Structure formats: structure tokens, C-alpha cells
Amino acid sequence: MNLHEYQGKELLASYGVKIQRGVVVEDINEVEAAYKKLQDETGTEYCVVKAQIHAGGRGKGGGVKVAKNLEDTKEKAGDILGMMLKTPQTPGGVDGPGKLVRKIMLAEDSYAPDFDACKEYYVSILLDRGSKRNVIIYSVQGGMDIEQVAEETPELVHKEFIDPALGLQAFQARKIAFNLGLSGKAMKEMYKFITNLYKAFLGSDASMFEINPCMHNGDDEIIAVDCKVSLDDNALYRHKDLAALRDKLEEDPTEVEAGEYGLNYVNLDGNVGCMVNGAGLAMATMDIIKLSGGSPANFLDVGGTADAERVEQAFKIILKDPEVKAILINIFGGIVRCDRVANGIVEAYKNMGNITVPIIIRLQGTNADIAKKIIDESGLEVHSAIQLQEAADIVKKVIA
Structure with a gap:
């Protein structure tokens, strides 16, 4: 779950990290009061x-x-x-279409009074999965894209790996x-900054903190x-206060809707919809779709x-x-029986009644034979497959 800048700064400040102070505004009529409040707290006219x-x-x-005064702040806001x-x-x-700006922050001019100084x-800070440690x-090249710095001047990018058993050491x-x-x-x-920042990272169960720029002032x-x-996301149950900061308006609305039904969904830009149970099987299904000449339109794990x-x-x-030209349903019956899934597919298909794209169904595992019989006798206009490669070949055929 991502936080807005102002939310992230509030989190950092609660752990003693010094931040650029600011006031959040959601309505243009709030700008003047927010500006005066910021001026009273910081003493800077620029914001x-x-x-x-x-x-x-x-x-x-x-x-x-950057705004020079109240009137300039109102105009730029x-x-x-x-x-x-x-x-x-x-x-x-x-x-692309961009994102609608629903909130702004009026922040202090942290570079005053001597910008050149x-x-x-x-x-x-993030988790390095290769070394199984935080890093x-x-x-020294702040304020720039770190990818560009790493490509052009890799000697200026340093990494400090943290032993999870020992934590961040003073040295x-x-x-x-x-x-x-x-x-x-x-x-x-x-x-102090690094020490408190790392405490905030661990204390909030974060997956990434990025401070850019981190400023040394005069x-x-x-x-x-x-x-x-x-x-x-998997640790949010331990942080109800942080979970309450979620801004669903900043997320893909389809992914939000899927989450409400307990579906793990990620929107992609392909032409073959995937409905799978299990993340590993979903990844394998996406791979074979790609190898067969198609492109996965989504990652969807029904659990x-x-x-x-x-x-x-x-x-x-x-x-x-609208880009979906076919749907591949690939279910392995382990925890859930294949016949139960087959009945669910038949019932859902009949309830919707207006599915016009080809559907390829592969059910393997517990009661797979019963499931295939249910699908074959349902009268649905679907393609049935036993092997994953067979399903991929059908996908290739129907999207050609």
C-alpha cells in the first residue's frame, strides 16, 4: 500500500525523522488559511x-x-x-490520461535562507530479496532519478546491507x-536521520522508503x-492506523473492486484474460500464454x-x-475440488449470459474427471483442455 507524501512524512516525524513541514489542502478556498498557518509555524514567506x-x-x-507570496501561492495552487x-x-x-490531483500540500521553503549552501x-531502504536482507x-546525487545515476555514474551509488539478526549497527x-x-x-x-529512518522502516512494516531529496541545509x-x-499489505493487520490511510481513489478501480471480493488481481496490457487459483500457477499460465503468441491481460488468483x-x-x-480476446481458466484442484469449480463456472456463465469471447477451461486435480463431464454436458460454448500446452494451443488458435 502506497502513502501520499504528506502521510509518509507524518509517519517519519513520529519516529523522530526531521521533515519538510507542510499543510494539506483539498479545496482552493482553504489555501489562504493553510498558507498563513504554514507561515506562522515556519516563518518563511516562500512556499x-x-x-x-x-x-x-x-x-x-x-x-x-515554488510560490513567492500568498497571491502567488493561490495562483499556483x-x-x-x-x-x-x-x-x-x-x-x-x-x-496517458494522467492522475487527477485531489490534494495539494503547501510546504515550507526548506532551502531558505541560503539555497547555495x-x-x-x-x-x-528496501528489502533485497537476493541477499534476504534489508539494504x-x-x-550524493540527490534530486535525480537514481536509475540514471546508477547507469551513468555507478560509483556514486552505495549500498549498506543490514543483517536481520543484528539490525542497523552504529558503525x-x-x-x-x-x-x-x-x-x-x-x-x-x-x-540520527539514518537511525530513526530505519526504525520507522521496521516499525511500520514497510517494503520501501525513498527519500529524494534528503537535504543538508545551511x-x-x-x-x-x-x-x-x-x-x-500482508502486515497491515498489525497497523490499523496505517491501513486507515489507504486512498482507494489513487488505485486502479478494477483492482480495488477485485480486492473487495477476495480476488488477487493485477491489470496488465495483454489480450488473454487469466483466471487461476494459486500465484505460482498463475505465473506459469501467464508464461505459457506469452510463449504461445498471446499476451496476458491480467493476473487473477481466485484463491x-x-x-x-x-x-x-x-x-x-x-x-x-475491452482488449480481452479470450479467457483461459486454469484451475488445479487441491484445496478446492474441480467439480465445485466447474459448477461455479457453469452457474456464473449462465447468470451472465452475455459472454462473447472464447473461453478455454483446464481443470486438473481432485475430481477433474467429474469436472470435465460437468463442463462437457453443460451446453456452454467453451473449449475444454487437459494439458496446459493444449490449453495454450487453443488460445493461440482463437486469438489468431
Whole structure:
């Protein structure tokens, strides 16, 4: 689950991480009061108007602007609030529809009074699955795309791996500060920043923190000017307060709907809809569709309770995609019996009554023979397969 920038900063601040302060606004009529509140708290006349969407590259798309005074803030807030912001990370990229900006944050000018004295760094924490350890990635090249930095100047990107049994050690935090070229008070501040940031990462069961830029200002303070926070969905049951921060309007509406029915769904850009039980089988099904010349339109795991209602909802969700030219149902009967799934498919198909795309059904496992008989005698216009390759060959034929 992703958080907005302002939500992520509130989380960091609760663990003692210094942040760029700001006030969130959802209505243009709230701007003046928010600006005055920010001025009273920070004393800066300049402010930064920042779009709050779940995507990076906001500045390049016109979603981050510096305002000089109240009137300038009102004007720039009016430009950003309600705009369709397009960045490389919004749906379809810069050529796509973009995302509607429903909230903005008026943030303090953290670079005042001496912009030239400030330095920007990149700091992130995430799980490195290869080494089975958390890793802190950092660079002196903050404010830039880290992928570009890693490609053009890889020697400027450092990694510090954290032993899960020992946690972040003091010498590692000091090493990070040293590699960033800091000394004196600034080094001590970076030590505190990294230590508290890692505590926040563990304490919130996050999957990623990205602070870009992490700023060293003229007073030798280390501040999170921007942040991206992704939380582990599987751990949200332990964090009811964080789960309540979810903004469904920022997520794919089809994926949100699927989640309400207990379906694990991810929208893709292919032409063959997939309905499978089990993540591993789903991945294998997507692979063989690709190898057969098709392209998966989605990842959809119906789980172990593939009853008629769930199958019907899965059909409806898949068919919302106009690019779907065929649907492959691939079920292995282990926890759930194949005959139960077959009855669910038949009932769902008849309830919908308007399925026009070809459907290929492969049911293997417990009571697979009974399931095949149910499908064959149902009168449904579907293709039945026994082997996965056979199902893939039928997919190739029907989408040709």
C-alpha cells in the first residue's frame, strides 16, 4: 500500500525523522488559511505547492511549483489542484490520461535562507530479496532519478546491507554519513536521520522508503524534503492506523473492486484474460500464454474458494477490459475440488449470459474427471483442455 507524501512524512516525524513541514489542502478556498498557518509555524514567506498523487516525477509534470507570496501561492495552487497530472509513473506515462490531483500540500521553503549552501542526497531502504536482507541505498546525487545515476555514474551509488539478526549497527550509520562527505554536526545529524529512518522502516512494516531529496541545509540539519512510502499489505493487520490511510481513489478501480471480493488481481496490457487459483500457477499460465503468441491481460488468483459468486465476479472483472480476446481458466484442484469449480463456472456463465469471447477451461486435480463431464454436458460454448500446452494451443488458435 502506497502513502501520499504528506502521510509518509507524518509517519517519519513520529519516529523522530526531521521533515519538510507542510499543510494539506483539498479545496482552493482553504489555501489562504493553510498558507498563513504554514507561515506562522515556519516563518518563511516562500512556499512549495506540491501535488499529492501516488506517482513520482511530479515536478517534471508541473505538479511542484515554488510560490513567492500568498497571491502567488493561490495562483499556483489553482493551477495544480484539479489538474490531470502526467508523469512517467502515472498510468500510460506522459502520453496517458494522467492522475487527477485531489490534494495539494503547501510546504515550507526548506532551502531558505541560503539555497547555495544546501546539498541534496538520495536515501532509500528496501528489502533485497537476493541477499534476504534489508539494504540502504544512498548517493550524493540527490534530486535525480537514481536509475540514471546508477547507469551513468555507478560509483556514486552505495549500498549498506543490514543483517536481520543484528539490525542497523552504529558503525553502518556513521559509514553512510562519511561516504556522503559529511563531518562535524552534519555527520551526527545524518547518523540520527539514518537511525530513526530505519526504525520507522521496521516499525511500520514497510517494503520501501525513498527519500529524494534528503537535504543538508545551511544549519547542518538533515531533512526529508520528499518521501515515498510503500507498506507491506500482508502486515497491515498489525497497523490499523496505517491501513486507515489507504486512498482507494489513487488505485486502479478494477483492482480495488477485485480486492473487495477476495480476488488477487493485477491489470496488465495483454489480450488473454487469466483466471487461476494459486500465484505460482498463475505465473506459469501467464508464461505459457506469452510463449504461445498471446499476451496476458491480467493476473487473477481466485484463491481456494472458487465458488459461483467469486467466479462470476472474476468473469465480470476480466470482461471490463475491452482488449480481452479470450479467457483461459486454469484451475488445479487441491484445496478446492474441480467439480465445485466447474459448477461455479457453469452457474456464473449462465447468470451472465452475455459472454462473447472464447473461453478455454483446464481443470486438473481432485475430481477433474467429474469436472470435465460437468463442463462437457453443460451446453456452454467453451473449449475444454487437459494439458496446459493444449490449453495454450487453443488460445493461440482463437486469438489468431
